[in-house]
Amino acid sequence: MLLHLDTVTKSYPDTETPVLHGVSLDLDVGGMLALTGESGSGKSTLLHLIGGLDTADSGRLEIDGTDLTPLDDAGRAGLRRGTVGVIFQQFNLIPSLSVAGNIAFQARLAGRHDPARDAELATHLGLQEHLHKYPEQLSGGQQQRVAIARTLAAGPKLVLADEPTGNLDETSSDAVMSLLQELVEETSAGLILVTHSERLAARLPRRLHLRAGRLT
Numbered sequence: 288m289l290l291h292l293d294t295v296t297k298s299y300p301d302t303e304t305p306v307l308h309g310v311s312l313d314l315d316v317g318g319m320l321a322l323t324g325e326s327g328s329g330k331s332t333l334l335h336l337i338g339g340l341d342t343a344d345s346g347r348l349e350i351d352g353t354d355l356t357p358l359d360d361a362g363r364a365g366l367r368r369g370t371v372g373v374i375f376q377q378f379n380l381i382p383s384l385s386v387a388g389n390i391a392f393q394a395r396l397a398g399r400h401d402p403a404r405d406a407e408l409a410t411h412l413g414l415q416e417h418l419h420k421y422p423e424q425l426s427g428g429q430q431q432r433v434a435i436a437r438t439l440a441a442g443p444k445l446v447l448a449d450e451p452t453g454n455l456d457e458t459s460s461d462a463v464m465s466l467l468q469e470l471v472e473e474t475s476a477g478l479i480l481v482t483h484s485e486r487l488a489a490r491l492p493r494r495l496h497l498r499a500g501r502l503t
C-alpha cells in the first residue's frame with residue numbers, strides 16, 4: 288500500500304466545522320486517482336496533509352509505510368524531498384535558476400541527482416531547446432513541463448498535482464496531462480490529481496469526490 292488514510296480530520300482555527308471530516312482512503316503502489324469537489328470542499332487541504340505541508344488534527348496517515356502523525360517539521364520536509372512530489376497550478380519555478388537548474392533542484396535536495404535522468408526527462412517533455420533559458424522566457428505550458436520534470440527527476444513514489452493545468456488552455460492542458468500521466472506510469476509512481484475538470488478527471492482510472500470535507 289502506498290497511501291493509507293484512516294479517519295483523518297482537519298480544522299483551521301477560524302473555521303466553525305472541520306474542513307475534513309473522517310477522511311479514509313487507500314491507494315496502491317502505482318495507483319492513480321482524480322480528486323474532485325466544489326471550491327472550498329477541502330481538496331487542497333487534503334493534498335497538503337498527504338504532502339506533509341500541514342498536519343491533521345486526528346486520524347492516521349501513512350505513506351509508503353511511514354506514519355506521518357509523529358513527524359516534526361523536519362521529518363515532513365524529508366518526506367517531501369524523498370517520497371512525495373507536489374506540482375502546483377502556479378508552477379512555482381525558481382526564477383533565478385535556468386530550466387536545467389530548476390529540473391535538477393529537487394533531485395539535488397533529495398541527494399539523488401542524475402544528469403542522465405534529467406536529460407531523458409527534458410527530451411520526453413520537449414524541453415531540450417530550452418535548458419539554458421529562465422522561467423520568465425517560457426510559456427505557461429513549457430513552465431509546467433519544467434515543473435513536472437523537476438518533480439519526477441527526484442524520483443517520488445507519490446505525485447500530488449493540484450490543478451496542474453489550471454493556468455493552461457485546453458490544448459496545452461491535455462498535452463501536459465498526457466505527459467504527466469505517461470511519466471508517472473513509466474516510474475510506477477502513484478498520482479493524486481486535484482481538478483475541477485470533468486474531462487481531466489475522466490482520464491484517470493479512479494475518481495473520488497469531496498463534498499463539504501467528506502469523501503463520496
Ligand SMILES: Nc1ncnc2c1ncn2[C@@H]1O[C@H](COP(=O)(O)OP(=O)(O)OP(=O)(O)O)[C@@H](O)[C@H]1O
Binds near residue numbers: 325330
Ligand atoms: N490556511 C487556512 N486557514 C483557514 N482556513 C483555511 C485555510 N486553508 C483553507 N481554509 C478553508 O478551508 C476550506 C477548504 O479549503 P481548500 O483550499 O482545501 O478547498 P478546495 O476544495 O481546494 O477549494 P478550491 O477548489 O477553491 O481550491 C475553505 O473553507 C477554506 O476557506
